[in-house]
Amino acid sequence: MFKAQTLSNPFLTLKETTKFIYGVDNRRTRIGQQNASIYGLYLGIGFGGKLRFKAGISEMPFEKGKVLDDKNLIQKNRLLFGVVGEEFDFFVYKKLRFTTYFQAGMGYNYFRKIDQLEMEILSGRNPILPLEIGVQSNYSISPWLTVKVGGGCRFVFPAHSYDLSGYYFKIGLNINGRKLLEKYKIKKGQTT
Secondary structure, three states, X not given: OOOOOOOOOHHHHOOOXXXXXXXXXXXXXXXXXXEEEEEEEEEXXXXXXXXXXXXXXXXXXXXXEEEOOOOOOEEEEEEEEEEEEEXXXXXXXOOXXXXXXXXXXEEEEEEEEEOOOOOEEEEEEEEEEEEEEEEEEEEEEEOOEEEXXXXXXXXXXXXXXXXXXXXXXXXXXXXXXXXXXXXXXXXXXXXX
């Protein structure tokens, strides 16, 4: 039978044990009329295994774009921005966690406007302020392997960058290298 668990208070979590965190982050999204991926690296600090503050860098390394007008002029975009964010596990039940996700950043959209013949008409960079909010679920398959699934929305400011806004989703595996190495050492010690 399922027993309800009280939702956690994030401010109480700040009093718990701290831990250095790091990782790779990616999310599938849409830019203009094309599917795209944003990749990132982050470092941060975790509190009590439930609250994490992080800072990092995110990039969409491959140009994506959309048709701008009836002359088939195309704008290609490539994003690069620094981020600060939080994740909070607001509900935990056995191996399952539900997590809020908030991230704000500052950086640039490197753009090119090209014609049908791929000739560049204009290029440059515009400052952007992306804001991402979402929810994800995590299920621990083992102490060193977790499956993550989530989604949310990205809002990009100022007004000239609204078309870079959109939804995103993420699915992936989180491998805890430290715990995997500990398991390997224990298993190796048992076989020798």
